[in-house]
Amino acid sequence: MYTEKVMDHFQHPRNVGEIENASGVGTVGNAKCGDIMRIYLDIDENQIIRDVKFKTFGCGAAVATSSMATELVKGKNIQEAMEVTNKAVMEALDGLPPVKVHCSLLAEEAIHAALWDYAEKNGIRIEGLEKPKSDVHEGEEEEEEEY
Amino acid sequence: MERLIYLDNAATTKTSPEVVEAMLPYFTEHYGNPSSVYGFAAANKEVIIRQREIIAGVLGAKGNEIYFTAGGTEADNWALIATAEAYAAKGRHIITTKIEHHAILHTCEYLQKRGYEVTYLDVDENGLVDPKAVEDAIRPDTILISVMFANNEIGTVEPIAEIGKIAKEHGILFHTDAVQAFAQIPFNVDECNIDMLSASGHKLNGPKGIGFLYIRTGVKIRSFIHGGAQERRRRAGTENVPGIVGLGKAVELAAASMQERTEKESRLRNHLISRIEKEIPCCRLNGDRVKRLPNNVNFSFQFVEGESLLIMLDMKGICASSGSACTSGSLDPSHVLLAIGLPHEIAHGSLRMTLGADTTEEELDYVVDSLKEIVAQLRNMSPLYEDFVRRQKNQEN
Numbered sequence: 001m002y003t004e005k006v007m008d009h010f011q012h013p014r015n016v017g018e019i020e021n022a023s024g025v026g027t028v029g030n031a032k033c034g035d036i037m038r039i040y041l042d043i044d045e046n047q048i049i050r051d052v053k054f055k056t057f058g059c060g061a062a063v064a065t066s067s068m069a070t071e072l073v074k075g076k077n078i079q080e081a082m083e084v085t086n087k088a089v090m091e092a093l094d095g096l097p098p099v100k101v102h103c104s105l106l107a108e109e110a111i112h113a114a115l116w117d118y119a120e121k122n123g124i125r126i127e128g129l130e131k132p133k134s135d136v137h138e139g140e141e142e143e144e145e146e147y
Numbered sequence: 148m149e150r151l152i153y154l155d156n157a158a159t160t161k162t163s164p165e166v167v168e169a170m171l172p173y174f175t176e177h178y179g180n181p182s183s184v185y186g187f188a189a190a191n192k193e194v195i196i197r198q199r200e201i202i203a204g205v206l207g208a209k210g211n212e213i214y215f216t217a218g219g220t221e222a223d224n225w226a227l228i229a230t231a232e233a234y235a236a237k238g239r240h241i242i243t244t245k246i247e248h249h250a251i252l253h254t255c256e257y258l259q260k261r262g263y264e265v266t267y268l269d270v271d272e273n274g275l276v277d278p279k280a281v282e283d284a285i286r287p288d289t290i291l292i293s294v295m296f297a298n299n300e301i302g303t304v305e306p307i308a309e310i311g312k313i314a315k316e317h318g319i320l321f322h323t324d325a326v327q328a329f330a331q332i333p334f335n336v337d338e339c340n341i342d343m344l345s346a347s348g349h350k351l352n353g354p355k356g357i358g359f360l361y362i363r364t365g366v367k368i369r370s371f372i373h374g375g376a377q378e379r380r381r382r383a384g385t386e387n388v389p390g391i392v393g394l395g396k397a398v399e400l401a402a403a404s405m406q407e408r409t410e411k412e413s414r415l416r417n418h419l420i421s422r423i424e425k426e427i428p429c430c431r432l433n434g435d436r437v438k439r440l441p442n443n444v445n446f447s448f449q450f451v452e453g454e455s456l457l458i459m460l461d462m463k464g465i466c467a468s469s470g471s472a473c474t475s476g477s478l479d480p481s482h483v484l485l486a487i488g489l490p491h492e493i494a495h496g497s498l499r500m501t502l503g504a505d506t507t508e509e510e511l512d513y514v515v516d517s518l519k520e521i522v523a524q525l526r527n528m529s530p531l532y533e534d535f536v537r538r539q540k541n542q543e544n
């Protein structure tokens with residue numbers, strides 16, 4: 001079902017984790033559809049993405065696209081990171097099955113949400129960046145039952 | 148891959164070698180059409196009758212009440228659509244449940260588009276249908292009650308005898324999809340007041356694409372597949388003789404081994420359940436703990452997604468299934484898990500493991516060890532788990 005590249009990124013996801021005091025954090029997706037992606041960015045004073053980490057709840061395609069997206073933005077400046085689209089992520093993975101294409105949208109959205117957070121914190125505007133629409137509320141006390 | 152641990156016997160089973168052996172001569176030697184006049188072929192008619200007797204014996208039915216079909220799906224379609232048509236003059240209302248197989252649910256939707264009304268009964272948190280709710284749903288125009296014997300995802304065994312009694316008291320036909328229960332649970336169609344019953348060969352180590360519909364004598368449903376006069380004019384088409392022979396053999400073997408096999412499976416099932424509950428935190432057993440198929444284990448693991456879980460298990464040679472949306476090709480998780488009240492994100496993290504006659508304790512121990520590792524690894528990657536850990540820390544402070 002998945003390409004070798006997807007399987008490789010799923011089995012050995014790059015950049016899993018958290019960044020303390022990150023320059024920007026973005027969480028997108030929702031548990032209802034079964035995919036949530038969170039991206040942490042560490043951006044230096046020259047607006048270069050020094051480090052990036054992710055956490056993802058989702059299927060194989062969601063994990064692989066998160067992993068690939070972090071690889072593609074690492075070391076880039078924020079304008080270059082804006083060019084990492086879902087299409088670019090998908091191509092880098094040699095494609096996804098049609099039913100999984102929606103998973104790749106999340107990766108782009110998560111990067112944008114993290115960049116938005118960074119821009120807000122620093123009072124700057126990033127060319128072409130819009131306020132993320134599907135950001136889930138962080139730290140919200142959902143009354144989840146625990147088993 | 149060195150190892151293959153097959154824990155998806157609710158999806159399908161291995162055709163047993165004895166079954167294959169019984170079938171083979173009917174491809175190459177006894178290939179005649181049972182409807183032909185000459186003796187060489189006509190002997191196959193007797194062979195088919197014998198298989199009917201074997202199956203009827205297990206159900207407590209008569210041989211001529213067994214109609215061979217191309218599997219469980221056809222039997223379900225037939226029971227519903229033909230009953231709806233035959234009894235339309237009496238009424239157009241059908242009662243079923245929210246946790247049926249799609250072979251029932253999608254057939255009900257088809258009937259709804261054609262002017263029938265369908266009541267889909269709720270189930271409780273363990274997946275049990277309340278017989279009282281069945282009775283309350285009965286209306287003067289109700290023509291059929293269809294409730295599955297045992298659920299294919301969560302393994303819950305329904306109170307079929309009680310529902311059958313209610314149906315009989317109200318003079319309403321009662322159908323049950325017993326695809327998962329037949330030859331797994333001992334029962335008798337008369338004691339349960341079952342009028343129609345669907346079963347399938349490939350769930351009991353028989354061949355795929357063969358099954359049957361039991362129709363009690365007197366039920367006036369008509370043919371669903373039109374053509375020749377086979378199956379007493381109720382199901383046309385040259386009989387799948389090798390398939391029927393394979394089904395008969397599989398039923399014979401499954402019935403003979405039922406007690407011993409299901410005792411062993413129940414013991415292994417309980418071992419698997421108790422190890423998972425002891426060793427993996429934040430999990431939930433889905434389905435009834437006691438009224439449960441002997442081979443079914445279904446868990447939700449919080450903060451992880453089912454498809455990821457399945458791929459990781461596959462890499463360790465373990466075959467299982469999940470009710471997550473990503474494995475069904477839709478955006479919603481399984482209708483059964485939603486019907487028992489699981490929140491979406493927990494339904495997405497479900498795992499079904501269904502044991503077979505060959506499953507060993509050693510295999511299950513390997514599965515639990517692998518599962519522990521995999522769940523921990525996926526949680527480590529999960530933003531939901533991160534939030535959970537953070538919330539717990541906040542509570543401590």
Ligand SMILES: Cc1ncc(COP(=O)(O)O)c(C=O)c1O
Binds near residue numbers: 347348358
């Ligand atoms: C409860 C139930 N009903 C019906 C079916 C369909 O049976 P078949 O695959 O023989 O068409 C299945 C199997 O997938 C099942 O589990």
